[in-house]
Amino acid sequence: MKQRTLFIAALVLLAAMFGAATLIYRGQQTEKATQTAIQNREALVRFHSPSMGNADAPVHIVEFLDPACETCAAFYPFVKDIMAAYPGKIRLTVRYAPFHQGSQDVVKVLEAARKQGKYWQALEALFGAQQGWAQHHAANVNLVWQYLAPLGLDMERLKSDMQAPEIDRIVRQDIADVQALNVQKTPEYFVNGRPLPAFGDQQLLQLVRDELERTSKGS
Amino acid sequence: MNTFATANAQGGVTARNANHTTWPLVFAAWLIAAASTLGALFLGEVMGFAPCVLCWYQRVFMFPLALVLAVGLFPFDRTVMRYALPLSITGWLVAVYHLLLVQGVIPETMTPCRQGVPCSQVEVVWLGIVTIPLLSVLAFSAINALLFIIYRKTRL
Numbered sequence: 001m002k003q004r005t006l007f008i009a010a011l012v013l014l015a016a017m018f019g020a021a022t023l024i025y026r027g028q029q030t031e032k033a034t035q036t037a038i039q040n041r042e043a044l045v046r047f048h049s050p051s052m053g054n055a056d057a058p059v060h061i062v063e064f065l066d067p068a069c070e071t072c073a074a075f076y077p078f079v080k081d082i083m084a085a086y087p088g089k090i091r092l093t094v095r096y097a098p099f100h101q102g103s104q105d106v107v108k109v110l111e112a113a114r115k116q117g118k119y120w121q122a123l124e125a126l127f128g129a130q131q132g133w134a135q136h137h138a139a140n141v142n143l144v145w146q147y148l149a150p151l152g153l154d155m156e157r158l159k160s161d162m163q164a165p166e167i168d169r170i171v172r173q174d175i176a177d178v179q180a181l182n183v184q185k186t187p188e189y190f191v192n193g194r195p196l197p198a199f200g201d202q203q204l205l206q207l208v209r210d211e212l213e214r215t216s217k218g219s
Numbered sequence: 220m221n222t223f224a225t226a227n228a229q230g231g232v233t234a235r236n237a238n239h240t241t242w243p244l245v246f247a248a249w250l251i252a253a254a255s256t257l258g259a260l261f262l263g264e265v266m267g268f269a270p271c272v273l274c275w276y277q278r279v280f281m282f283p284l285a286l287v288l289a290v291g292l293f294p295f296d297r298t299v300m301r302y303a304l305p306l307s308i309t310g311w312l313v314a315v316y317h318l319l320l321v322q323g324v325i326p327e328t329m330t331p332c333r334q335g336v337p338c339s340q341v342e343v344v345w346l347g348i349v350t351i352p353l354l355s356v357l358a359f360s361a362i363n364a365l366l367f368i369i370y371r372k373t374r375l
Contacts, residue, residue, distance in 0.1 A: 003242060003246070003292070003293075003295075004293065006246065007246065007289075007292060007293070010246075010250055010253075011253075014253055014254060014257055017257075018257045018260075018261060021261060021265070022261070022265050025261075025265055025266065026265070184267075
């Protein structure tokens with residue numbers, strides 16, 4: 001009987017230590033990421049980054065994404081739903097963290113589509129057809145054209161724009177900012193400069209709600 | 220008849236005494252295995268260190284120890300060391316190999332790691348000397364020592 005009590009006490013103690021250590025560690029990491037974002041505020045949003053929504057919106061979501069990342073594709077409709085739920089209150093800026101092999105070329109395709117005013121359509125088309133051109137964690141830029149064809153893009157112009165030095169600069173700047181902000185996985189969100197305390201759709205929604213509340217009180 | 224009964228009673232008493240002294244040893248071995256298992260999970264799942272190939276082999280032998288030893292505690296089964304020792308000895312060998320690799324005793328060209336995280340890479344160093352492979356060697360050594368003591372005791 002005494003042995004059983006000892007065993008259960010040890011088990012509970014170990015579990016409690018694990019839980020407490022996890023909470024403390026996560027808290028420290030969030031704090032560190034917040035500080036990094038504050039210190040590198042200029043790295044968070046660049047003038048060249050594509051944005052959607054009201055420019056004066058009180059809540060600004062900066063999303064670091066990789067077009068070949070499955071979770072990014074899965075989260076994209078969710079972010080749009082949040083924006084639709086609070087019309088005019090949220091602005092979304094897309095930054096690139098092309099971690100997958102071949103992703104940089106697909107980012108260049110997106111930026112070239114942007115020159116023709118079809119950025120968001122192209123992003124949605126590529127996210128929707130992701131399984132067709134990104135397999136085994138590698139993106140194949142030669143497979144994306146068929147999914148962009150229905151958008152009515154000038155493909156010849158698109159392919160030549162992809163080689164433009166300003167697009168190459170955008171990609172390189174974003175990769176440098178990914179390192180400055182220590183973004184290690186995608187999608188990574190910063191809501192008014194604050195990183196998610198833990199990854200998840202509800203955590204993102206909660207952070208957006210917190211910022212909406214905080215900014216409405218301030219004004 | 221009488222002598223037989225006495226001998227039997229004495230045998231029961233010695234068995235119970237042996238249980239009293241060996242149960243804490245199995246419990247201690249379980250505690251080390253459980254703490255090591257949670258520690259490995261913390262490093263991997265919470266802190267986000269990707270385990271290298273050798274780390275995975277050490278996990279393969281440490282994780283079941285936490286379960287097998289716990290099963291042996293209730294009801295107490297001294298023969299649990301028969302199932303636990305093969306795991307702890309093999310895990311110890313992998314851990315020692317890993318430690319020698321990290322310390323540079325075994326040259327890196329002999330590493331079996333081809334992709335992912337190289338096993339010779341040291342992720343963390345606490346207090347200047349404590350590394351994850353060192354903790355692994357210490358944990359497996361302590362479990363081995365405890366199980367060997369139980370083995371000696373049960374043979375007597």
